[in-house]
Amino acid sequence: MDTTGQYLLGFGIRPSFQRIAIMRYLNHNRTHPTADEIFEVLRKQIPTLSKTTVYNTLKLFVEHGAATYIGIDEKNARFDGHTAPHAHFRCKSCGEIIDLEMDIEKFLPKNFRGKIEDVQFYLKGTCENCNKRG
Numbered sequence: 001m002d003t004t005g006q007y008l009l010g011f012g013i014r015p016s017f018q019r020i021a022i023m024r025y026l027n028h029n030r031t032h033p034t035a036d037e038i039f040e041v042l043r044k045q046i047p048t049l050s051k052t053t054v055y056n057t058l059k060l061f062v063e064h065g066a067a068t069y070i071g072i073d074e075k076n077a078r079f080d081g082h083t084a085p086h087a088h089f090r091c092k093s094c095g096e097i098i099d100l101e102m103d104i105e106k107f108l109p110k111n112f113r114g115k116i117e118d119v120q121f122y123l124k125g126t127c128e129n130c131n132k133r134g
């Protein structure tokens with residue numbers, strides 16, 4: 001089996017053809033795509049793919065920890081195949097969402113005895129490119 005299939009199995013997800021295609025798209029496109037975006041691209045390769053399948057598959061990935069949901073964009077749910085802790089920056093000019101590698105551990109509470117399952121760090125402003133353009 002290919003590596004994407006192995007990756008999904010590692011999260012307890014049965015690697016169907018469509019699931020592998022969606023996971024592969026996430027891994028190769030670090031743009032934090034929306035479900036619609038993924039659907040529009042993959043439907044050209046997989047004519048039988050439906051929007052519902054894409055939505056349900058992404059939901060499944062998030063539930064199993066194979067991908068993360070990002071709520072930084074108020075209008076659209078975004079998805080990320082990069083699941084190691086990192087922060088996100090959203091440019092208010094071009095709308096791009098960029099990964100920021102940060103030592104997130106530092107920001108976690110020291111005396112909290114509960115279980116933290118999800119941490120989201122959002123930063124907003126103007127990206128380097130848009131800032132240069134002034």
Ligand SMILES: [Zn+2]
Binds near residue numbers: 091
């Ligand atoms: Zn920008």
Ligand SMILES: [Zn+2]
Binds near residue numbers: 080087098
């Ligand atoms: Zn990310």
